[in-house]
Amino acid sequence: MRCKGIVKGYGEGYAIATAQPINLLSIDSNGIVNDSAHILNGKSIAGRVLIFPNAIGSSVGAYRLYAAKVNSKAPNAVVCSKADIITASACAISNIPLVECHEFDMLMELCSKRDVIATVDATNALITLRMEEMR
Amino acid sequence: MQLSREEEDALDGKYGDALAVAYRILLAIGNAMDADRLVPVRWAHISGVNYNTIGDAGLAFLERISMDAVANNIKAKVTSTLNPMGYDPVKGYDDDRFVERQERIRKAYEAMGIIGSYTCIPYEVFPIPARGEHVSFAESNAAIYANSMLGLVTNKESALSALASALTGKAPYSALRVEEARTAHTMIDVKHDIKDEVDAALLGYFAGKVNEQCISFRFRSGLVEGSPIGVDGRARINAKALCSALGTSGSAGMFIINDVNSATHDDAKYRRRIEYTSRDAMMVKDELSDEDDGNAIVFGSPQLGLNELGMLANMLKGKRFKKRCLLFCARCVYEEAKRIGYISPIERAGAEVYSDCCSCLTPLISRDEVDSVITNSVKAAYYLKNWNRVGVCLKSMREIVRDECYDV
Structure with missing residues (x-):
């Protein structure tokens, strides 16, 4: 799947996808989402490919993603439908590959059915999905 | 670039x-x-x-x-x-x-x-x-x-x-x-009366969820003159409340007041029109306010300005809070308010006035000390509930003073 590369790099992991925007302030240093109003509440984004529309709420959210990265609990790559200032700045200082995908609905659909391994090549603007066990 | x-x-x-x-x-x-x-x-x-x-x-x-x-x-x-x-x-x-x-x-x-x-x-x-x-x-x-x-x-x-x-x-x-982006494609037709800062903030929280960068509001009164949102007096307090709640729930960075009496008024330019009714206001309130009461009162998120301190000082004359009350304002606003004489009636009523910090995400309010908080701030409500994990009761400043003070 073609996409737009924003923060260069390469990352792979099981996809964790939500159509609900995330207040990044709710992510703790262990990569767990702590927002009782969010569908990912209690779930970990560590080592995953995080797929979500955009960040909302606190301008400080960028530091939470960075803290997760320092703690080795950040996602391996991030995919947004509309990359925003908070997410882009967080990924820039954390060296987390970030892309924007304009076929977001299709991506959500593919990732919601079963376990999917996503590979994000932000340098070459490419997302690859694989429906198999990761070695 | x-x-x-x-x-x-x-x-x-x-x-x-x-x-x-x-x-x-x-x-x-x-x-x-x-x-x-x-x-x-x-x-x-x-x-x-x-x-x-x-x-x-x-x-x-x-x-x-x-x-x-x-x-x-x-x-x-x-x-x-x-x-x-x-x-x-x-x-x-x-x-x-x-x-x-x-x-x-x-x-x-x-x-x-x-x-x-x-x-x-x-x-x-x-x-x-x-x-x-x-x-x-x-x-x-x-x-x-x-x-x-x-x-x-x-x-x-x-x-x-x-x-x-x-x-x-x-x-x-x-x-x-970019100038072209500073226009709204979605208009929220506000059918619910905006009587106080809590009403304004509930509207802001609702509008944030529309998830657009610029939103237009059309108020029932129609006029910018006499609008519930403005830069003076009560309307300024409402504007602050609306801005902070809008910023909490979504990604919007701007709103425009759709003045039906202005020469450039044209409802046809909106791609989407959303009605905001009393029922919507109640649903947002139910999401944020899960208690009927609380064991501490919190004012200030955003920090209170001089006009809010003045209003509160006026309301608190001859009154005392029944429970712990924490109030947050900017340091220089505190100094100025003290000079004018707003701070002493507030402190005499038992409120603790904090500067340089705010109710959002402060360690000063924790679940170990309070189970639930009464506040007029939707932003504080959101963060206290989701971050500090305490219960929240939303009420306007006027209602809080009415219900939570006794006469001295």
């Missing part, structure tokens, strides 16, 4: 790591938002000051940037101000580890020539640049207020992009910085 030769050099590290990181942040944002260049800003307001939110990772990052900036003689290029920190340094806080880390954050910022303002309402504290000037405001309520009420131009910046703007004096020319 097109960079000048000098900007390229800075990105490559010619002027040190701090400036290189700042340009890396601006470049990523520019790429994300399809900016073609950087434009100068007049003022940067930076969030990410509270140790409670940025933690050890944020502290280490800021100390690294600050040390490198000082070593390379890099200082803030434009007026740069800071959001609240985690505690009131005059009152102190009973956690040495917290205080030590918080003080290091404060020093890291101030060493870069950033003003230790510790306020989330810079627009009520500092002189306002001329309409149309670009600024770079993190702190969502301030960004929305600047765009919507003051005619300044900013995106809803992140803590990092505002820091990058402080060090470079620039921001990517994108989103709400």
